[in-house]
Amino acid sequence: MVTEAEVGELLHRRGWRTAFTATGMVAEWAALVGAIERGYGHDIYEYTNDLYCRNWLHEAWILLDDHIVQLLTPQIRALDDRYRAATFDDDGQALDRFHRLPGPDLWWWRRHPRILTGDLGRSLRSAGAVGIDPDPGAV
Structure with a gap:
């Protein structure tokens, strides 16, 4: 059984x-999705940095204990759905002009906020x- 802390330490070493x-990264993803829904107020570099919380979850998912995955998957799916609804x-x-895009399985990098x-x-x-x-x- 691999704990959240052990996965966090492993990814830190990576x-x-x-x-x-x-749990913390789900909260970060939720905060980012909420900000996008309202109209993200920071610059492009902060935005691309913030997207990495979803990358972390993607990497952690194959390492985490099944129980944790089962508990958090419904929340992440709901947040992913909200993200899709709030983005094009x-x-x-557009993002590729500012940040090298990761592989195609990281779909959230291929979208941008609807509210610009x-x-x-x-x-x-x-x-x-x-x-x-x-x-x-506004100018």
């Missing part, structure tokens, strides 16, 4: 900056992204 937990699939064309606001919105629009501007009168 290069993650700290020993995260699955452009096969990563602030620095992130300006960056993604400059890369050809189309979305909703919550404040069309």
Whole structure:
């Protein structure tokens, strides 16, 4: 039986900056999805950094104990569904201008927020992204 802490330590040894937990990373994914739904307020570099919480979950899933996976899978699936609803699939064309895209199994990298606001919105629009501007009168 592999604990969350053991998986966090293993992934930390593989290069993650700290020993995260699955529960903590689900919370990070939930926070990011919520921010995207409202209109992500940070820049493109913060956004791509924030997407890595989902990468961590992807890597951890094959290592975690089945019980933990069974407990957290419904939450992650619901968050993934919300993420899909709040984003457009452009096969990563917009994000690829700013960050090298990982493999195709990391589907969340091939989408961008529907609401394009602030620095992130300006960056993604400059890369050809189309979305909703919550404040069309803003400069």
